Amino acid sequence: MPMKSDIAKRIVVIILGVPGIILLLWKGGIWFAALITLAMLLALREFYLISAKKGASPLLWVGWVVTLLVAWMYYGGVPSGNSLIFYNIFIVGFILTIELFRNKPNPTRNISITIFGIVYISLFLGSLIALRNWDDMTGFHLTWGVFISVWICDTTAYLAGKKWGKKKMMERVSPNKTVVGCVAGMFGAAITYVIMYTSGFLGNLFDWGDIIVFAVISGIFGQMGDFVQSLIKRDMEVKDSGKFLLGHGGVFDRFDSLFFAAPLTYIYLQLFVPY
Amino acid sequence: MPMKSDIAKRIVVIILGVPGIILLLWKGGIWFAALITLAMLLALREFYLISAKKGASPLLWVGWVVTLLVAWMYYGGVPSGNSLIFYNIFIVGFILTIELFRNKPNPTRNISITIFGIVYISLFLGSLIALRNWDDMTGFHLTWGVFISVWICDTTAYLAGKKWGKKKMMERVSPNKTVVGCVAGMFGAAITYVIMYTSGFLGNLFDWGDIIVFAVISGIFGQMGDFVQSLIKRDMEVKDSGKFLLGHGGVFDRFDSLFFAAPLTYIYLQLFVPY
Numbered sequence: 001m002p003m004k005s006d007i008a009k010r011i012v013v014i015i016l017g018v019p020g021i022i023l024l025l026w027k028g029g030i031w032f033a034a035l036i037t038l039a040m041l042l043a044l045r046e047f048y049l050i051s052a053k054k055g056a057s058p059l060l061w062v063g064w065v066v067t068l069l070v071a072w073m074y075y076g077g078v079p080s081g082n083s084l085i086f087y088n089i090f091i092v093g094f095i096l097t098i099e100l101f102r103n104k105p106n107p108t109r110n111i112s113i114t115i116f117g118i119v120y121i122s123l124f125l126g127s128l129i130a131l132r133n134w135d136d137m138t139g140f141h142l143t144w145g146v147f148i149s150v151w152i153c154d155t156t157a158y159l160a161g162k163k164w165g166k167k168k169m170m171e172r173v174s175p176n177k178t179v180v181g182c183v184a185g186m187f188g189a190a191i192t193y194v195i196m197y198t199s200g201f202l203g204n205l206f207d208w209g210d211i212i213v214f215a216v217i218s219g220i221f222g223q224m225g226d227f228v229q230s231l232i233k234r235d236m237e238v239k240d241s242g243k244f245l246l247g248h249g250g251v252f253d254r255f256d257s258l259f260f261a262a263p264l265t266y267i268y269l270q271l272f273v274p275y
Numbered sequence: 276m277p278m279k280s281d282i283a284k285r286i287v288v289i290i291l292g293v294p295g296i297i298l299l300l301w302k303g304g305i306w307f308a309a310l311i312t313l314a315m316l317l318a319l320r321e322f323y324l325i326s327a328k329k330g331a332s333p334l335l336w337v338g339w340v341v342t343l344l345v346a347w348m349y350y351g352g353v354p355s356g357n358s359l360i361f362y363n364i365f366i367v368g369f370i371l372t373i374e375l376f377r378n379k380p381n382p383t384r385n386i387s388i389t390i391f392g393i394v395y396i397s398l399f400l401g402s403l404i405a406l407r408n409w410d411d412m413t414g415f416h417l418t419w420g421v422f423i424s425v426w427i428c429d430t431t432a433y434l435a436g437k438k439w440g441k442k443k444m445m446e447r448v449s450p451n452k453t454v455v456g457c458v459a460g461m462f463g464a465a466i467t468y469v470i471m472y473t474s475g476f477l478g479n480l481f482d483w484g485d486i487i488v489f490a491v492i493s494g495i496f497g498q499m500g501d502f503v504q505s506l507i508k509r510d511m512e513v514k515d516s517g518k519f520l521l522g523h524g525g526v527f528d529r530f531d532s533l534f535f536a537a538p539l540t541y542i543y544l545q546l547f548v549p550y
Contacts, residue, residue: 051383054381054383054384078355078356078357078360079356080353080355080356081353081354081355081356081358081359082353082545083356084356084359084360085353085359085398086542086545086546088394088398089398089399089402089538089539089542092394092395092398092399093399093535093538093539096395096503097499097503099506100445100448100499100502100503100506103447106329106510107506107507107510108326108329108388108391108506108507108510108511109329109384109387109388109510111391112384112387112388112390112391113383113384113387115387115390115391115394116383116386116387116390116391119363119367119390120367120371123360123363123364123367124364124367124368127364170375172378173375224372224375227375228371228372228374228375231374231375231382231383232382232383235381235382235383235384236383260368263364263368264364264368267361267364270357270361271361
């Protein structure tokens with residue numbers, strides 16, 4: 001049970017945070033990119049800090065520099081495949097060289113966790129920057145779509161699971177999630193997209209096939225992202241990844257459903273939607 | 276000290292292996308690509324097996340499939356930057372999903388080691404395929420250049436270190452390597468490239484500036500690759516990574532100097548040599 005002061009803090013975060021996010025999402029461009037970059041940097045720090053609980057010492061400053069490069073790439077445009085391979089080799093070679101002179105225990109794990117954090121957090125979350133900056137119509141509204149659908153999905157899953165949920169979905173990983181909750185979450189995401197589509201909020205670029213795909217991405221893959229986050233936190237024996245969002249846990253926690261939903265929505269938009 | 280039967284085995288490996296490698300290097304194309312792909316698959320397996328000694332359970336079959344894709348990419352041509360990002364997200368997302376249902380201890384470490392093995396071994400070593408297939412003149416002779424220069428570097432480092440070496444280079448990581456040995460290795464690599472260049476073996480595409488860069492790559496970064504391998508093996512508390520090359524250790528061991536030297540030579544050729 002959260003204590004009274006926790007609830008007060010939660011409300012403060014919501015009152016300041018939600019309009020702030022809406023404003024930056026609306027402005028787009030460098031503003032929204034800055035917001036997401038900040039989230040990436042904080043989430044990476046939280047992940048590295050919790051992984052330290054099990055003996056790893058990842059290279060935070062290298063992770064941060066590479067995160068800025070990844071954010072820049074999603075903002076400014078992806079370079080050629082050859083360039084990406086070269087950057088990859090330089091960055092990994094640099095991490096290996098630093099670790100060689102670092103004299104910390106578990107060097108292989110430090111290197112591996114450093115790289116995994118970058119690939120998972122920065123590369124996955126950063127796709128939000130590219131999604132929003134797709135354009136001021138589809139990019140803007142579809143980013144809204146992802147945010148709202150995963151939020152509705154989470155909320156319906158939580159409420160339905162609490163009221164009717166009995167059978168656990170995957171007790172080993174996430175003991176509070178029930179089958180009923182997960183199914184309700186899927187419906188919540190689907191209904192959200194149906195309403196956004198039929199009301200014209202998403203524009204006229206999409207057909208029903210696209211809407212079904214978006215609903216599946218938020219409703220199923222969004223929840224899968226949740227489970228993966230729970231797996232990692234359970235592995236590290238922590239409940240929350242951090243305290244940045246007073247009472248709401250950390251940034252890594254709060255963005256959990258977006259980790260899978262955001263890049264998949266972006267990839268689908270890029271590959272399959274004609275424009 | 277190696278035993279007599281070990282020496283016999285070593286000789287067998289040399290008699291069969293060296294002409295075999297020369298033949299496949301000369302044929303190039305799919306033949307050399309197949310040799311390097313085999314080396315990548317074996318080295319990845321060795322790395323995953325030794326990392327299991329410290330409690331990780333990496334996903335070998337996923338690593339192998341991705342290694343085949345990486346080899347194919349170096350052979351057939353690198354796709355666009357956007358495609359690479361998508362593949363990256365799919366592969367990492369796939370690894371995360373598999374680990375979610377796997378119920379093994381230390382999931383974060385399993386995921387991280389799986390990814391690190393792919394990025395380090397497959398992406399680094401695979402560059403040999405692209406280097407050799409650059410063309411039948413420069414690509415062929417420069418691949419020879421890398422192979423021979425790191426081999427001469429290793430050998431002169433070993434002999435000079437044994438005869439005159441006293442002060443250790445980096446005892447914590449590699450207790451047998453001496454400062455004298457490392458410096459001798461650098462000269463060995465440099466002299467090798469000078470001879471190959473002045474004899475005309477490398478063709479007329481390069482100038483002395485290029486030769487200095489290649490010598491630095493093999494003589495300094497080649498040895499750095501050695502140290503990184505020693506760091507990993509020391510971390511895992513093993514002496515050799517495997518026994519595949521009877522008496523010569525594993526593939527991961529034997530290719531150690533090539534891990535840094537090969538991709539750097541390839542990147543330099545691609546970026547700075549006009550053709």
